Amino acid sequence: MPYFNGMNMQSIEPPENPGDLDDPVYNPPNDPIVILYQDDDLLVVDKPSGLLHVAGRDPRLWDCLDLRVKKLFPKASIIHRLDRDTSGVVVMGLNKRAHAFVAAQFENKTARKTYVARVWGVMEGEGGHIDLPLASDVENKPRHRVDFENGRPAQTDWEVIGREDNATRVRLFPRTGRTHQLRVHMRAIGHPMLGDVFYADGDALAAADRLQLHAEELRFVHPSTGQECTFIAECPF
Structure with missing residues (x-):
């Protein structure tokens, strides 16, 4: 079973102006998004705490994981979501077939999250x-x-x-x-x-300056190889 822990992987840099650091509505982190794994089908990243997964309607809520990723991977599509203040492993589809295959595993609860x-x-x-x-x-x-x-x-x-x-x-x-x-x-x-x-x-x-919740592990079957893969994002706290 393939196992990926993100060692020595690249990262997606934040925008030059990630947001108003004094904005009480939303203060997105100025942290790179670590890429844990990438192939022709999938992109797996480590979402930082404090970053919205998808954009809100208010322009102040537009900076998010989805848009940051799409600057480098325009075809990346959302399969599942984490709360803004939760950090950890996230998988995105890079084509329609892969998206549908992995999304079905979340829908039928065969994808395992820890x-x-x-x-x-x-x-x-x-x-x-x-x-x-x-x-x-x-x-x-x-x-x-x-x-x-x-x-x-x-x-x-x-x-x-x-x-x-x-x-x-x-x-x-x-x-x-x-x-x-x-x-x-x-x-x-x-x-x-x-x-x-x-x-x-x-x-x-x-007791903590951020929500103490981290998506540590994600396990699902790869859409092309048919093998069960495990992706790990080490806990930052």
Whole structure:
């Protein structure tokens, strides 16, 4: 099974003027986007935290991963998304056939995603399963919440990989792909992610200067070779 960890790969430089550093609406990072892998079918990159995956309607929200990548790879197309403040591995299609083939794996949940997070509090046990339905919090958009009446099914597996004085490092395995799923699930069991501006407060919010959530690993079948490939973006925190 091919394994790629991004060693000695090139990067996509940020725009000369990535945004107004004093803009309270959006302050995109001035960091290069590391290319983990590229061939005729796929482009795999490491998205930095703080960068929108796709552009917003407001011109101040136009700088994003999609547009930065397309400056070098005009045919690159979005297959899946990460939240603005989540960093980590992202795959994009470079032709229609490859896009459709990989997108189908995300749709039917055969593509496997693994995340690393730091959460507030010292968790008990070494692992577990969360099965809580989620829905949009219509009065507090873009937040989501647990909703047993109208929520869509959402499942997450977790395992502890380290403990600190007031925090726990966990590896998360989403079995569904709901918006903010990992963030809402961890808050729901009493362990919000450090630095989460939507779902943490007080000491948990102040404990980190960015959301402590990183898409560490992505696994799927390559559209041309038929082999299962694993792509790794090392956790920056």
